[in-house]
Amino acid sequence: MRKILTLVLFLFVCLVPLEAKIVISEVLANADGSEDAIPGGLSNEFIELVNIGTTTVDLSGWSFTDGDGLDYISTWTAAGFRDKDAVYGTIFLQPGQYAVILNDLYVDPRNDQPFNFGPNTLILRVADGRIGDNSAGLSASSDPLTLYRSGGQTRAYVEDTYGTPVADDLPDNCDDNHLDSIPFDPGDGRSAERIDLYGIDISTNWAACQDIGGSTPGRVNSVALYRDSNIYPPYPKEFTKVLQIEKSLFFPRGDISGKPTRCEIFYDVPMDAVITLKIFDIRGNCVFTIYEQDPAAASYKSHYWDGKDANGNIVPTGVYIVYFEAIQQSTGKIWREQATVVAGSKL
Secondary structure, three states: OHHHHHHHHHHHHHHHHHHHOOEEEEEEEOOOOOOOOOHHHHHEEEEEEEEOOOOOOOOOOOOEEEOOOOOEEEEEEOOOOOOOEEOOOOOOOOOOOOOEEEOHHOOOOOOOOOOOOOOOOOOOOOOOOOOEOOOOOOOOOOOOEEEOOOOOOOHHHEEEEOOOEEOOOOHHHHOOOOOOOOOOOOOOOOEEEEEEOOOOOOOHHHEEEEOOOOOOOOOOOOOOOOOOOOOOOOOOOOOOEEEEOOEEEEOOOOOOOOOOOOEEEEOOOOOEEEEEEEEEOOOEEEEEEEEEOOOOHHHEEEEEHHHHHOOOEEEEEEEEEEEEEEEEOOOEEEEEEEEEEEEEOOO
């Protein structure tokens, strides 16, 4: 009976995140012009979200922080919006649909409303009308984002992040951790785009927009990996799996006799590849780093994780994500893959 319950728990936890998942996909924090300029400046800053899950999500009560304050996502109500491809007046985000959070100043008569939104883009606002700090807006190089589901603003409610903010139960403490190159400033009028919508918030999964317009609100990111035909148009590409997991259900406490106490991670890439291998929880928090751009790790071909975090403590029971990245130094070819494992315990 215990085996059946363990299997049910495994399947339940693995499947739930796929049913409803909202990711931060693009951020324009440095629009053309000074902050108080119209047109430009604060009036054209935006945050793009996309529903990569399979169910409609009600964003009522959802919020986000840049580490300086808290903004609540709200239905767009301001008059004067000119783009006929976009939709507003609702706060429900459909599967595969993009949402763009704008400042109310976007429809200021002095602004030129420069963006060409993709069809069916959901336009949203924040409750006080201005994203981030009311006077300064978002800072491209120092303001990460933490997105919360309705119900609270502690780590338990975090849906996604941009810029690897500090993980804290107080929104004002969720500022840049200064441990990597994100958030970053892509340049005036240019957005930061997520490369792989299914990938975690890590510096190598963000890049400056390559579109001639500088951003792609409500449209496929210019730097995107084409992985899901529900969101992206079909796009054939060669793909060879290099990451394999054995003993993906393991029991780090050793509380079930005869069951594995660690998972085994195998990979096969060229010897001149630089390897990054990390363990994340399902909310995107890094719990343990095995390799960080290690030029020697390609020769090891495997590693194990014993279910302990960076402090040597056994992690809570649940699903964890193994993130693997390899960059071949001679050709620049990149492999990025991830897999799920379950740290179990006796029920």
